[in-house]
Amino acid sequence: MTVMPVPHIRHAALADGEALGRLDRDAWSPLHAVMPRPRPPYDPFYSRRYGPRDHLVAELAGILVGYIRLTHPTSLACNAHVRQIQGLVVADEARGAGVGRALLRAAGEEARRQGARRLTLRVLGHNIPARRLYESEGFVVEGVLPEEFLLDGVYVDDVLMGRTL
Structure with a gap:
C-alpha cells in the first residue's frame, strides 16, 4: 500500500506569484475555465x-x-459574513493526493477565523469531479444559472454552491 504525503497548506507569499501564475496556466482547462x-x-x-x-497554497x-x-464576494458591509472561493487549482501531477480537499478544508477554517458564517462558490455545471468534491465537503447547490456560458460551442450552466460554517 502506497502512503500519499499530506499536503502542507500555508498562506501565500508575494514570492509565490510566479509559481502560482505558472500553475494557473498549466492547469488551464475548458472543464473549469471561462x-x-x-x-x-x-x-x-x-x-x-x-x-x-x-490565497492559501498547498505544497x-x-x-x-x-x-x-x-475572498469577499462583494464589498457590501451587509455581506461581510460571507467568504467566496473564487479559484481552486491543483497541479495535474498532484491530483488524487488530497490537495483539493485539504485546500477546501483550510479555506473553511480561514473563513471561520475571519468571522465568516457562510462559504460560497461557483462551478461550471459540466465539472462533475469538482462538484462531487464540493458536495463531499458539505456544499449544496443553491442555484443554477442555466446556459450562462458558451464554451467551445456548448452552453454550460453556472452552478452556485454554498455551505454554513
Whole structure:
C-alpha cells in the first residue's frame, strides 16, 4: 500500500506569484475555465484585486502544487459574513493526493477565523469531479444559472454552491 504525503497548506507569499501564475496556466482547462487559454505576455498572478492575502497554497515535498482563492464576494458591509472561493487549482501531477480537499478544508477554517458564517462558490455545471468534491465537503447547490456560458460551442450552466460554517 502506497502512503500519499499530506499536503502542507500555508498562506501565500508575494514570492509565490510566479509559481502560482505558472500553475494557473498549466492547469488551464475548458472543464473549469471561462476565460480563453492564457497567451504570452502573461499578466502577473497577483493584482490590485487579489494579492497573497487572498490565497492559501498547498505544497507536497516543498513543491507548490495548488492554491485556493478566498475572498469577499462583494464589498457590501451587509455581506461581510460571507467568504467566496473564487479559484481552486491543483497541479495535474498532484491530483488524487488530497490537495483539493485539504485546500477546501483550510479555506473553511480561514473563513471561520475571519468571522465568516457562510462559504460560497461557483462551478461550471459540466465539472462533475469538482462538484462531487464540493458536495463531499458539505456544499449544496443553491442555484443554477442555466446556459450562462458558451464554451467551445456548448452552453454550460453556472452552478452556485454554498455551505454554513
